[in-house]
Amino acid sequence: MLEAKGITVERSGRKLLDDVSVEIAPERVTAIVGPNGAGKSTLIKVLAGEIVATHGDVLIDGRNLKSFRAAELAARRAIVPQSTFLSFPFSVIEVVTLGASVPGFDQNPEHSKRIAEDALSDVGLTDFRDRLYSQLSGGERQRVHVARALCQLNTGIRRQGHTAVLLLDEPTSSLDLSHQSLVLGEARSQADEGRAVAVVLHDLNLAAAWADDIILMSSGAIAARGPPSEIFRDDLLSAVFGCQIRANIPPPAGTPYMLPHFLRSGPARPADREAEAGSKHRSIEYAADQRGTAQVRD
Amino acid sequence: MLRARDSIGMVDREARGRLLIAGSVALLGAAMLLSLSVGPTGITLASLPRVLVALFTGSDDAAVAREYLVLVDLRLPRTLLGAFVGASLAVAGAMMQGLFRNPLADPGLIGVSSGAALAAVATIALGNTFAAPWVKIFGVYALPFAAFFGGLAATFVLVSVAGRHGQLMVGTLLLAGIAIGALAGALTGLLSYTSDDRELRDLTLWSMGSLSGASWPKVIATLPFAVAVALAVPRLVRGLNGFLLGEAEAFHMGIDVEATKRLAIAISAAAVGAAVAVAGVVGFVGIVIPHVIRLIAGPDHRFVLPAGALLGAALVLVADVAARMIVRPAELPLGIIMAAIGAPVFLHLVTRRGIGGVE
Numbered sequence: 001m002l003e004a005k006g007i008t009v010e011r012s013g014r015k016l017l018d019d020v021s022v023e024i025a026p027e028r029v030t031a032i033v034g035p036n037g038a039g040k041s042t043l044i045k046v047l048a049g050e051i052v053a054t055h056g057d058v059l060i061d062g063r064n065l066k067s068f069r070a071a072e073l074a075a076r077r078a079i080v081p082q083s084t085f086l087s088f089p090f091s092v093i094e095v096v097t098l099g100a101s102v103p104g105f106d107q108n109p110e111h112s113k114r115i116a117e118d119a120l121s122d123v124g125l126t127d128f129r130d131r132l133y134s135q136l137s138g139g140e141r142q143r144v145h146v147a148r149a150l151c152q153l154n155t156g157i158r159r160q161g162h163t164a165v166l167l168l169d170e171p172t173s174s175l176d177l178s179h180q181s182l183v184l185g186e187a188r189s190q191a192d193e194g195r196a197v198a199v200v201l202h203d204l205n206l207a208a209a210w211a212d213d214i215i216l217m218s219s220g221a222i223a224a225r226g227p228p229s230e231i232f233r234d235d236l237l238s239a240v241f242g243c244q245i246r247a248n249i250p251p252p253a254g255t256p257y258m259l260p261h262f263l264r265s266g267p268a269r270p271a272d273r274e275a276e277a278g279s280k281h282r283s284i285e286y287a288a289d290q291r292g293t294a295q296v297r298d
Numbered sequence: 299m300l301r302a303r304d305s306i307g308m309v310d311r312e313a314r315g316r317l318l319i320a321g322s323v324a325l326l327g328a329a330m331l332l333s334l335s336v337g338p339t340g341i342t343l344a345s346l347p348r349v350l351v352a353l354f355t356g357s358d359d360a361a362v363a364r365e366y367l368v369l370v371d372l373r374l375p376r377t378l379l380g381a382f383v384g385a386s387l388a389v390a391g392a393m394m395q396g397l398f399r400n401p402l403a404d405p406g407l408i409g410v411s412s413g414a415a416l417a418a419v420a421t422i423a424l425g426n427t428f429a430a431p432w433v434k435i436f437g438v439y440a441l442p443f444a445a446f447f448g449g450l451a452a453t454f455v456l457v458s459v460a461g462r463h464g465q466l467m468v469g470t471l472l473l474a475g476i477a478i479g480a481l482a483g484a485l486t487g488l489l490s491y492t493s494d495d496r497e498l499r500d501l502t503l504w505s506m507g508s509l510s511g512a513s514w515p516k517v518i519a520t521l522p523f524a525v526a527v528a529l530a531v532p533r534l535v536r537g538l539n540g541f542l543l544g545e546a547e548a549f550h551m552g553i554d555v556e557a558t559k560r561l562a563i564a565i566s567a568a569a570v571g572a573a574v575a576v577a578g579v580v581g582f583v584g585i586v587i588p589h590v591i592r593l594i595a596g597p598d599h600r601f602v603l604p605a606g607a608l609l610g611a612a613l614v615l616v617a618d619v620a621a622r623m624i625v626r627p628a629e630l631p632l633g634i635i636m637a638a639i640g641a642p643v644f645l646h647l648v649t650r651r652g653i654g655g656v657e
Contacts, residue, residue, distance in 0.1 A: 050546050074552025081547060087399045088542055088597035091311070098543060101536050102552035152551060 001025055002077075002165045002196050007046055007056035009039075009220075016042045017053070018220045026163045026196045029187055031207035033200075034217035035241050040200045041082060043217070044169045047198060048079045061163050071103040075156030077165035078149035082173070084141070086133050093129045095144050096120055099151035115154045119147040122186055124179070138174035146171060146183055153195070166190050168199040172206060184210040204245075204258040208232055216240060232256040315601035318594050322608035326381070329615040333377040334369065336619050338626035341368045376512035380618045381611035382520050383509070383577045386569035388610025389527060391584020392591075392602045393566045396538035397559065398471055401589060401647060405449070405570040406581035408475025412482035413452025414445040414567075414574035415504055416489075422500050423489040442519050446571030452478050453567045506631030507580035509618050516576045523572035530565040531603045538562065538599045580632050582640020583610050589647060613639075 002024040009017040017039045024030050024047065032040045045051040047058060049065045058065040060076055068076070078099070086095070096119055100112035120126050123143040128136065133144065146168070153164050168187060172180040184199070188210060191197045201207045207214060207228065214231040216224045218240045224231050229249065237245040237258065247256045335343040345365040352362040387405065394403040394410075405411050421444040425433050433440040455478055460471035483505075490501045503511065537558030540548030549555045573580065587610045588602055595601040617635040624630055 045546075048550060050549060070549060070554045071552035074550065079547075079550045081544075081550070084544055084547060086542060087401065088592060090542065090597055094311070094596060094598065095543070098539060099551060101539060103536060 001059075001061060001163055002047060002198070003059045004043070004047060004053075005057050005059070007043070007053045007058070009042055009046060009051060010054045015220050017046065019056070020217075020220070020222055021056075022047075022215055022222065022225070024165065024196045024198045025213070026194055027191055028212040029184075029191045029197045029199065029210055030213040030215060031199055031201050031211035032215045032217060033202070033204060033207050034223070037219075038217040038240075039220040040217055041169055042220075043215075044079070044167050044198065044200055047165075048077065048167050049073055050079075060165065061161065074102040074152060075164075076162060077167065078152040080142070080145045080149045080166075080168040080171050082169040084145060090133045091129070092125060092131050092133060092136070092144055093117075093120065095133055096147045096151050099148040100155040102152065102155070112151075112155060116147075116151045119150040119154065122150060123147045124182055139176065139179055142171055142174050143179065143183065146186065150186070150190070153190075163196050164194075165196045165198070168197070170200050170202060172201065172203065180206060204232065204237070208256045208258070228256055229254070232258060311596045311598070315595035315598065315605070318591065318601060318605050319608065322605045322612065326608045326612040326615075329612040330377055330381065333380060333615045333619055334373050337368065337373060337622055339364075339368050341365050343369075345369065371514070372512070375514050375517045376509050376618070377615060378517050379512045379520065379576050380509050380615045382517075382524055383573040383580060384583055384610035384612065384614030385607035386523070386527060386573040386610075387580060387583035387614075388587040388606040389531065389603055390566035390569040390573075392588040392599070392606045393534065393538065393562045394584070395588055396541055396599060396602075397562050397566075399542060399544070400471070401592070402472060402585065402644075404582065404585035405566065406579060406584065407479075408456060408471060409478030409482060410449045410452045410456070410475075410567065410570050411574055411579045411581070412479040412486075413455075414449035414571045415579050416482040416486050417448025417451070417571075418445040418575050419486045419489050419501055419504055420444070422504075423493050423497055439519050442523065442572045442575035445575035446523070446568050448482075449571035449574065450564065450567035452482065453563050457563070503631070504574075504578035505633075507578040507633035507636070508621070508629065508631050509577050509614075510629050512576070520572050520576055523568050527565055527569050527607075530561060531607070534558065534562055534565070535599045535603060538603075542597060577632065580614065580636055582636045582644065583614060585647070586640050586643045587613060589643060 004020060004022045007017050007020045008015060020039070020043060022030075022043070032043060034040055042051065046053050049058065049068070052066075060068075065073070093116060096116045097112060099119075100115060117126070117129075120129060123146050125140065125143055125147060128140060128144075133141065136144065149166060149168075153166060156164065166187065168183075171183050171187075175183060180203075184206060187197050187199055191212075199211070201211075211228060214225060214228050215222060216231050216236065223240050224236055232247040234244075234246055237247060246259045248259060249256045331343065341364075345362075346369065348362050349366045349369055352359065352366060390405050390410075391403070394405060394408070395401050397403075418441055421429050421433065421441055424430075425440075429440075429444075432444065436443050456471065456474055459474040486501070486505065490498055493501060537548065537553045537555075540551050540553040541555075541558065543551070545555055548558070570584075587606050591602050591605050591609065595605070614632070614636075617639065618632055620635050621630045621632050
């Protein structure tokens, strides 16, 4: 179990997170959603130990994150960052293998190599093994980092009662539909293997489809949390995102899907435009984030 | 020139890295033999058996004594120092490039060498006045220690100017390095303005780099630095590899980021400081050698650091032989030869790969 208790993060007098407490449970996928600037990435970085909170503690299986050495922590949790740039010509397999080079890890090169190759095949990049990282597309790079994180967790020694944590910060932002489901499917199977998985997602429909628990954030605090069917309600989403969103739950599947107002009603009429003047800007931003819109319309 | 992108995947880089290290050992051996056998006196290694026999029999043959002087007291320390200087500069260059995540971070380019040179020049110029207590305490180590702290000070100024929220801004880093280099150069100029003729000759040598002052005491003075660098390199490999992905990612992967940074900065400042102390400012070794190795074996520091040390040593020795022979019996400053080799490589880096090496 990964727990954050009463986390407050202040930067130059501004509270990025305000008394946030969350639990990321093993065997579950927890999606962190919310509008831009809600503090999703900050929360992930606090959970990762990368940002030290101004107040509050993060615990893994009851033990404070601060008491872990970096290498010890790396055996228990891996992170897929939002973006990374490499200034030197690494090949794909070299980046993935870096995940196995944590101090104190099993350093059998053959073993590390096999784990790295397996991780590459998990994200569908086996054919890219020897390509240079700098020549990959944004989505391919994202998958390389997913593979590196998997390689790191799989090289770390597993112990009874030790929860391993996988944190993903917007891992699907540059991915097409099929790779979105590939990466989130991998996150899902990590949870099925007993790991605690937290993933920041912009696409509410992906969150609804893949996550067990939703943490809905707004202005540095938690607006709501619970299973998708409880969180993805019209009133809650519309209030948090500042634009009208309809969450329809079709009876057979039971999975909520979210429809921004402007998609449902077609091009806004002049009268609507006036009425929505305050929230229009955010609606457009939201539209840009919606990659599953085609799916939603069907 | 061989481009990594064209050839990657054809041969395993791992195998290439090992081959590169083996080749570098052979190359360094050849360069050392060359450095020992070539010189304006025409004495070659063919004299070595005679010299060794004389050493044990106590012969007082004047010709043999001259050969002994040239081989054992002049060329051998010069060769050892040249190897040390080349290895130190190449390793320091590779470390700084890894740490700053920029292939242009050469100690000479970002002001670290200039800082070291300023401190060393100050020790020479002020050795009888302000710096007298320093010289008295450290004796033969006064100069390398001064250069070490000079390099360290320049590095710290650089890191504090170019660092924001724990991230080093690459553009700021290069510009700040140029500024630090210019400032240190101006102060060095000021010191030389007030120096006498003998000091001035020393100082000129310093700013252009030369191994002509090689001696056994200097070899002994650099020994602790060489040992420190050799001990630190294996400890830094993993940390620097992690840094290539970024500081946050290095932490995610279990690397003690602060410890790695501190060790790498201290060791590269020590290496550059000691190299500058014995040979003055020798540029471009730190940029040319790691670049060539990355083209051949990729950016993995398991290969870049050791192969860098070996090839850097070989390059400086060959350049020094050229410096000795081109205008013999006079000598060219080593810095001139290195710039002639290094500047084209540097231009290639900037034009082909873009500033910062990001394509």
